[in-house]
Amino acid sequence: MKKKLVLLSVMRIVLLVGAIGMLSHAAALIGYAAGAKYPAKPILFVVPYAPGGGTDIMVRVIDRVGTQLKVLPQPLVIENKSGGSGVVGKSYAKTKPADGYTITCADDSSTVVDLFGNSPWPYNDFTYIAKLNRDYQMIVVRVDSPYKTLKDLVTAAKAQPNTVKIAGTGVSQIDVLHLAMFEKAAGVKLNYIGFDSGGQVMTNLLGGHVDAAIANPGEAYEQMRAGKVRSLGVSSEKRLGFDSSVFKDVPTWKEAGVNLSLSQWRGVAGPKGMAKEQVGWLIDALKKITDSKEWQEQYLDKFLQVGVFVTGADMQKEAEEEYAVYKTIMEGAGLLKKK
Amino acid sequence: MEIIQNVLLGFSVALQPINLLYCFIGCLAGTLIGVLPGIGPVTGVAILIPITFGMDPITATIMLAGIYYGAMYGGSTTSILINVPGESASVMTAVDGYQMARQGRAGAALGMSAIGSFIGGSASIIGLMLIAPPVAKLALSFGPPEYFVLMLLGLATLTRLAGKNLFKGLGMGFLGMLIGTVGLDPVAGVQRFTFGRPDLLDGIGFVSVAMGLFALGEILINLEGSPAERVFSTQIGSLLPTKSDWLACRWTVVRSTIIGFLIGSLPGAGATVSAFMAYAAEKKASKTPERFGQGAIEGVCAAETANNAATGGALVPLLTLGIPSSATVAILMGALMMYGLRPGPLLLTERPDFFWGVVTSMYIGNVVLLVLNLPMIGLWIKILKVPYPVLIPIILLFISLGAYTVGGSYVDLWVMFAFGILGYLMRKFDYPAAPLLLALVLGPIMEKNLKLSLKMSHGSMAIFFERPITLILIAMIVFSLIWPLLVSRLSKGKEALELPIVDE
Missing domain, CATH: 3.40.190.150 (Bordetella uptake gene, domain 1)
Structure with a gap:
């Protein structure tokens, strides 16, 4: 008898799924017909x-x-x-x-x-x-990075174009574009390494496979709070008002010498x-x-x-x-x- | 001892009645989600997140984690019984598990996968407790070059999945890699083989391909036989693995746990790759590799142990570094943030009750799953008694629903049907499916990391030979390719390498 039971319960689930689908359509029709508010x-x-x-x-x-x-x-x-x-x-x-x-x-x-x-x-x-x-973008580095300020990074990138490896999320995505805007404003050329997710970006930054990363404040916050990652600057007009122990000292890109704000x-x-x-x-x-x-x-x-x-x-x-x-x-x- | 204190703290949290209850609910829901194809752990966790709002964060996380590893348990069931791998991680379970079911050994396969899952899952939790920080360091040391070489090592195992005919196996591997190129180019962002369809931008869905090749292909081939030909051996046999099964699997469990835990902890590799790797390692270690693919219990055991061990490993980077290592874990991380927890490097010190509570609850959850799943085996194998003409339409409905659920798109359904026909032809002409699927999983990761590595090094291949981990992995690849040749030379070329000349 048990096989019948199994069969029956499978059938029931299927019917239920179907019924829910139909119900939602029926509800739609009723809503229309009445011209209700x-x-x-x-x-x-x-x-x-x-x-x-x-x-x-x-x-x-x-x-x-x-x-x-x-x-x-x-x-x-x-x-x-x-x-x-x-x-x-x-x-x-x-x-x-x-x-x-x-x-x-x-x-x-x-x-x-x-x-x-x-x-x-x-x-x-x-x-x-x-x-x-x-949401804004930040350029972040590991705490032990030689780049203490955005200026350090820009100077290094100017001295040797295309050598500073910077990680971001995705290809054909906004990080690519924002980085292109940053490069133009700062007059540098960076080596963009596009990963699939913010998690991979952080892994590769912490693991030392890239020199810097472009990341949203939310993506970098916990790493900054734990003292693993330093933000060299944020793309907002004014400094960010979040957790002041972490963000108070993060300059805007403009303050740090790159005349650009974006979001x-x-x-x-x-x-x-x-x-x-x-x-x-x-x-x-x-x-x-x-x-x-x-x-x-x-x-x-x-x-x-x-x-x-x-x-x-x-x-x-x-x-x-x-x-x-x-x-x-x-x-x-x-x-x-x-x- | 600090660790004992921590574990006690953990149990004091996990054993609270409310947490026990939700641990149970999570495991149960996870098992069901694992059984339903299409709804994998990613979707399952996501669907259930809204109902966890307002719950205590620890309780909620215990439940969500239960769904996550519970789904890994459940995934084996349909793979073994009806050749429907519901998740990519259970594909390798289907290879030998389904053959065992056909031979009337479904009970043993289900039992071994439940026990293998239990051991792999529990051991990985102990690993999480004891060696999470060093493992997290290892995970960080994997950049694009390391991933590329690791994937290459994975592909080197293709030769072991190839079955009787090496050329056919490699051909299928190439086909899998080719299918893996559909979608956006992983670095240049150019569309490839998408025919302008946005549905294909992210490539061809793995689950649809796997269900088409395995389940649909199997159904089509069975339609050829006369109705009198029973697909399954009528007698179901023992519900539990026999003593010889145990003996065969005792080292399998150990090896697969280690492989699963380590690979699972690498962000981006995950349960699927670890199941493939463990299976291949087992086949290599076996004295009778020809049994693999024909219903070898070690194959089932390796895949299931490894994919469950991977779940513990996958939580290492999340809980110690605040880095999600897989799609499911990323969702879990989003949920933690919604609960007001702050997953990051400080989580462990700021909220030890959370960390140890969740980790110990996973231990309890694994016991719950074992207790939940072993008695279910008797019920599950009754499905095999359902006459085939009744079973086929149900399976069809089940997998169609599953393929659609993955992305909510009809394209996935067509993909599944197309691969069903391909699967039928492959079966007919004896082409193995596993190499295709392995290459489909590994190919895109390999391509992406190759391109990223070369972008890092400005086009110089030297990057693969300058790093200690890549060198070790390269040595392993060379060894794994040369070893069979050496063995065959030493044994006067008698048995080892099966070249196409000896084709049946």
């Missing part, structure tokens, strides 16, 4: 990266804080579709109707992927909703052509969430992010200006693959 059903948030990554965490905190504060009437439905530096998930979100019930992540990765020629659609083919946070950002967007009211509702909701002290504590402080709030057309304008800047940089560095 938005949002009449849960909103799908397509996270175009793997679970546990920076973007995924951001979305999950939005969901958690939004539900806690009752800003979101129902929890978000979070679906991770990773691949192609975010292209796969964003493409998927773009195939959904622009009815306000599917949103996804907006970030500078869309711009970068487009410029590197790996995106099937233009980077700004979205309804921009809100930009929520900034990465994350936010929320939807498929092109969303209605004004829905965008407005989402902006309000995100404003309430990101103004809360829960957001500050659970996301910004914990992951060393700086909160911003830029919405709709302003956000699109910023993205387009950024695109133009990046494009020029890439042309100058001979990186541009897009015709």
Whole structure:
């Protein structure tokens, strides 16, 4: 009899999965038909990266804080579709109707992927909703490194171009671009070694296989706190206000003699052509969430992010200006693959 | 003794009823996740992170760690029973495990993999307690050149996975490497063989390929036989390994634990590579290597012991340095940060209760898994009694769902079907699948590290001969390639090297 039992339970699981799928479709139809007040059903948030990554965490905190504060009437439905530096998930979100019930992540990765020629659609083919946070870049070295200041590193790199090995995350990614901007501003040429993850970057820095690394404050913080890694400078306009025992003495690149500031950002967007009211509702909701002290504590402080709030057309304008800047940089560095 | 105090501290945390409960829940969930193909430990841990919010960080981590190593236990089940390796780490388990099942020895294979997993898992935890700092140092000493040569050593084992015909095996290895080139070039970032599809930018998914070659290929080949031909031996035999199985595996366990723990601790290598390496080492050590691939219990034991030992190893860099060594561990690290813990070099001194609590809970978890899994064997092997016409559609549904779940993309389904047909043809013409899969795993890592090494050295190959670890590894490669030749010379070329001339 047991084999029947096993069979039955397998069948049951299969049926259950199917039923859940159908139910969610049925709910969708009901929501539509009534023309009910938005949002009449849960909103799908397509996270175009793997679970546990920076973007995924951001979305999950939005969901958690939004539900806690009752800003979101129902929890978000979070679906991770990773691949192609975010292209796969964003493409998927773009195939959904622009009815306000599917949103996804907006970030500078869309711009970068487009410029590197790996995106099937233009980077700004979205309804921009809100930009929520900034992240900065630091040049870090091991504590025993001969480079005590950014100037030391720049001087060494100038004396012998292409010999200072600097690790970063990925190829055809923002680290490559930011480093190209750094090289241009500092007038140096570094030897970029692109790894697959921030973890590998840190391993290779600590293991002495590279001379320096480009890393976000959140990636380097614990190593700095433990006295293993030193930051030579940060790409922000002002010094960072996080844990002052660690960041107080980290100069900005400008202070350290490299006239450049840059940042990465994350936010929320939807498929092109969303209605004004829905965008407005989402902006309000995100404003309430990101103004809360829960957001500050659970996301910004914990992951060393700086909160911003830029919405709709302003956000699109910023993205387009950024695109133009990046494009020029890439042309100058001979990186541009897009015709 | 400080260590004893620490372990006691750990047990005082891990034995709290709430932590025991969640350790159990984590192990159970992990086992289920391991059994379901497609949902590997990465997805499993990620899915369950949200429910851990609001829990005590130690309790939550104990549960997530349970899922992580529990999935390694569970992964062997479907590999052995229905030739469906749910995770890349259990591919080598399927090779001999499924053959054992066909011979009516599924119970012994499942039992040996549970016990091998237990020993490998527990020993690696003891390793984590005792020698984590030096092992972490070793992990740091592996840069791109070391990885390249390590992967080369892995590929040198291809010759051992090749089966009867060396040329066919190597050919499959080349095919695997070729498939591994699909996607973005790892250094230049140029698209290769993607046909403009964003789904292919990250390459062809390993799980889809493995399930296609193994499970689907097997189903197709079985459809050829007459319905009267039973696929499995009707009698199921003993539920547990026999005494001779134990004897055969006693050194296997030791060797595989060491290989698994060390390779697992290297960021980027992980459980899959360690299972391949342990299997190859076992085949090399065996007096009867021809049994491998035909249902050798040492093969099952090696793969399962190593992939579980790797889980302990993988936590070494995370807990001592704050560096994640694999995708799953990276997610675990993200979760720790969400709980307000600060995984980094200071974690061990700032939160000894956390470190020792989680590590000792893993020890308890391994006992839980053994107790959980041994009685399940009786239930699992009942699946083999299900008539094949009923079983096939269920397996098909199961693997299709699995292939889709990996990336949530239909492309993975098509990939699986395509490789199913290839798997069928390979079976028909006697081409081995394992070299293809090994090369598919190792090829991209090898290529990336070769290119990075050469970028570091401005194109000079000398970088591989200037570093102590690469030199040791190169010596091992040379030895492993020359040894069989030497042996065959010494024994008058009688038995050792099976060149294609002696093809069946």
